[in-house]
Each structure stands twice: as C-alpha cells, then as structure tokens.
Amino acid sequence: MSRYHEMKFRAVTTFQRRIGNPIIRRLPNQTLLETTGRTSGLPRRTPVGGRRAGREFWLVSEYGEKSQYVRNIRANPEVRVRIRGRWHAGTAHPVPQDDPRARLATLPRFNSAAVRALGTDLLSVRVDLYD
Template identity: 55%
Template sequence: MSKYAVVTFVQKRIANPIVRSVLLRGWSLPGYALLETTGRRSGQPRFTPVGDGSDGETFWIVAEHGRRSAYVRNIGTTPRVRVKIRGQWRHGTAHVLPDDDPRERQRYLGKRLSARLNAVAVRSLGTDLLTVRVDLDPVR
C-alpha cells in the first residue's frame, strides 16, 4: 500500500472526522482551522480541517497531497471559500500557487508552536506539497 493511500485512509476515516466534528461544534483546537469549499460535482458544502495558516487578511494552506486533495480540486472549480479560524467564519477567495515554495511558506508561518507542529506533520505525511492562498474578505 502506498504512503498516499495509508495517509488518506487515516485522515479520511479517522482523524479528519474527529477534528471536523470538534470544529463544527464551535470548539477551537490549537493549530487547526476549518476550510469550507463547494463540492465540484455535488455543489454541496465540504468541510476539511487544515492547519491554522492565518496571517492578517491572508490565510495560507499547504496541501500535503497537492492537486490530489479534494479541497484543492474543489477550489479549482469554485474559488470562493469560507475558513473558520479560532471559532470565527471568514469568507475569502482561494488561489492555488504552484510556483510558491511550500516548505519555505511553512517556515514563514512557523512563528507559533502549533504551526510548527502542523508543518512537521504535513512534511512527513505529505506526498506532493502545494501552497494555497486565501485572500480573506474585509471584516464587516
């Protein structure tokens, strides 16, 4: 079984459902945020736990499986997203950045311990790192 198959099985069947449930209930988990995309086929909302890459009015994600990640493919179809950061929903527009260096991006974001821990997990479990930038809408 490939590394990708093992990691996606554990994430999809075990880790993500638990983290998603906690975040949807309104609790915060240090180092995590919740990304809402629109399903590219179904048009239904899809919720994916991601590392807390908040940086002012920009939210950064390093997708550990690149374009194989369902949320990255969803963004390719509908770039308007929502991100739940520390209990607050923010709307924004996501951009896939194939020319950005995801490892350097993680170093830049690694100011907080929780971000560093997430970066270690993404680097060790990831198979094809890819940067996604979400330009957050102004707070009303």
C-alpha cells in the same frame, strides 16, 4: 508518482477521511477550510493548519493537486475559513510558484511537521479573505 508514494497517499487519505478528520473537525478551535464539492455542490469541511497574515490565510496542501479540497478550489475558488471559531469568506488560490517548504516554516509547527512527514507533493494555497 512512485508506487511507495501512491500507497502512502492511499493509506494517509483513507485514515484522514474516515477517522482523523471527522474527529478533528469537531474541535471548537480547529481551523477548517470549507469548499464546495465539485460534483455534489455540498459544503466540504477539511481541518487544515495555516495562518492568517492580514487579509490572507496561507496553508500548504500535502498532496497538491491530488487533494480533494484543491480540486474543489479549482472548480469553485469561493471558500470559507474558520479561524478561532469564527468563519471568514474568501477566494482561494493554489500558488505553485510559492516555495511550500519555506511556507511551512511560517505556519503552526505541529501541522507543518505532519505535512512534511506525510506529504508527497506540497502546494501552497492562499485564501484572500473578504473580512
């Protein structure tokens, strides 16, 4: 990762962790991804922009394998997704063979634009929903 991308990653993730995510995750209709912390074992809720397609939920991680929630998924793929205020259990899978830019075109526009603008290492993630 270049020095520019590293600085961008640190600035964006610090803002998201301390300011953006705590506010956004309180919004009642915000889609949330709940993973289990790989070290703490505690639930970790992250606002995401994605879309349900049948029994699958797709999202794109802006920092790929460096994203904390992707690292948590690697350690324990059992997750929950809150969609329109309702929680759904599922199993998450990073999908590196998927084209994340093409995937963004199928997801909500505002979030997709932010992921394109801020992301440095895009990675598609599929959640197979149980219900």
